[in-house]
Amino acid sequence: MAAxxxxxxxxxxxxxxxxxxxxxxxxxxxxxxxxxxxHLKPCTVNVAVDLRTRVRLLPYHQGIVKVTSKGxxxxxxxxxxxxxxxPLGLMFAVAAYFRAGGVHIDIxxxxxxxxxxxxxxxxxVALVAAFSKILKKTGQKPISLPKTALLAHVLEASVAGVxxxxxxxxxxxxxxxxxxxxxxxxxxxxxxxxxxxxxNKLKGxxxxxxxxxxxIPHESSDVNRKWVRQFLSGKYRGLWAEIVVCTQKFxxxxxxxxxxxxxxxxxxxxxxxxxxxPEVLDKMGVELIESAMTNNCGxxxxxxxxxxxxxxxxxxEDIDKLKHTWxxxxxxxxxxxxxxxxxxxxxxx
Numbered sequence: 001m002a003a004x005x006x007x008x009x010x011x012x013x014x015x016x017x018x019x020x021x022x023x024x025x026x027x028x029x030x031x032x033x034x035x036x037x038x039h040l041k042p043c044t045v046n047v048a049v050d051l052r053t054r055v056r057l058l059p060y061h062q063g064i065v066k067v068t069s070k071g072x073x074x075x076x077x078x079x080x081x082x083x084x085x086x087p088l089g090l091m092f093a094v095a096a097y098f099r100a101g102g103v104h105i106d107i108x109x110x111x112x113x114x115x116x117x118x119x120x121x122x123x124x125v126a127l128v129a130a131f132s133k134i135l136k137k138t139g140q141k142p143i144s145l146p147k148t149a150l151l152a153h154v155l156e157a158s159v160a161g162v163x164x165x166x167x168x169x170x171x172x173x174x175x176x177x178x179x180x181x182x183x184x185x186x187x188x189x190x191x192x193x194x195x196x197x198x199x200n201k202l203k204g205x206x207x208x209x210x211x212x213x214x215x216i217p218h219e220s221s222d223v224n225r226k227w228v229r230q231f232l233s234g235k236y237r238g239l240w241a242e243i244v245v246c247t248q249k250f251x252x253x254x255x256x257x258x259x260x261x262x263x264x265x266x267x268x269x270x271x272x273x274x275x276x277x278p279e280v281l282d283k284m285g286v287e288l289i290e291s292a293m294t295n296n297c298g299x300x301x302x303x304x305x306x307x308x309x310x311x312x313x314x315x316x317e318d319i320d321k322l323k324h325t326w327x328x329x330x331x332x333x334x335x336x337x338x339x340x341x342x343x344x345x346x347x348x349x
Contacts, residue, residue, distance in 0.1 A: 006102035009059040014133050016055050018126040019048040019344035020117035021171035022311045025247030029165035038184030040244045044167045048175040048344040051111040055126040060104040065095045067105045071113030084159040093159045098131045114217035116308025118168030124152040125172040129348045149173040175347030179251040196254045199345035207316045214284050215336030216307035223304040239272050263298030270300045280305030287329045295322040
């Protein structure tokens with residue numbers, strides 16, 4: 001496979017891309033949570049954002065895997081010596097799965113590094129899709145969309161060292177605005193997808209949103225570890241049950257275009273998480289969240305927080321007012337800014 005792969009890339013590089021996401025109800029997509037909470041019908045809502053991560057596969061020295069990515073030092077290793085505990089370890093793990101020696105993996109992300117928009121998982125989905133294109137060129141069956149997301153997820157879970165959720169890969173693969181129900185069933189599928197906003201309505205929905213990068217890279221594993229430890233010990237189980245209800249209410253409100261009720265559910269969910277883990281927001285994050293609430297909007301950190309991005313939802317007139325307030329708050333930190341995030345209807349390409 002490696003030899004034919006390199007030959008294909010010598011003839012023409014392979015390119016793919018996939019979108020990031022904003023989310024509500026994350027962590028419930030981790031099996032540690034959704035199996036014990038199965039009776040409550042846990043779900044996660046996410047909306048794909050057109051801040052794409054692009055992956056190019058190029059030919060390289062035989063038997064060597066090279067990875068380049070903005071915000072990381074370039075790394076290259078012999079295929080069977082690639083370190084999975086490296087900052088780019090997930091990319092090396094995907095390459096090892098496909099026996100991709102003699103390949104240069106070039107990653108270009110439109111989102112800030114470690115911005116809590118699902119970047120590494122998105123890159124893994126795009127990379128699996130790139131190798132799928134090569135499989136097709138060799139006459140083999142390409143990998144289906146759900147299996148692309150699943151493979152990216154299980155490979156990440158195998159090397160991350162912490163429990164991993166599934167929502168980032170699904171948003172990257174499918175695009176759009178969806179609620180994902182985690183069945184917790186050993187008999188049925190792992191998840192069920194329900195579209196909340198039709199793809200031709202996403203552009204109108206954009207006017208109800210703001211997305212801000214607070215200028216500090218996040219480290220999701222720290223917060224996730226704490227949530228997992230708490231949950232395993234039996235602590236805050238009642239609050240997680242309430243988070244399930246908040247996410248269900250949020251999904252129902254969005255489906256009914258009820259922005260007011262969606263904001264209420266969003267703010268309650270954020271408050272619960274701040275109670276469990278105050279460190280999900282720094283001083284600037286607290287200012288952004290509280291100013292959103294003052295302006296009748298909902299606001300939440302993306303992913304597991306602890307830096308990265310926050311997003312707000314509100315009626316158009318309220319979001320327009322909040323935009324100026326957020327710009328003033330973000331100006332306190334050189335790297336912080338509003339992101340011009342359009343919504344994505346296409347998923348992985």
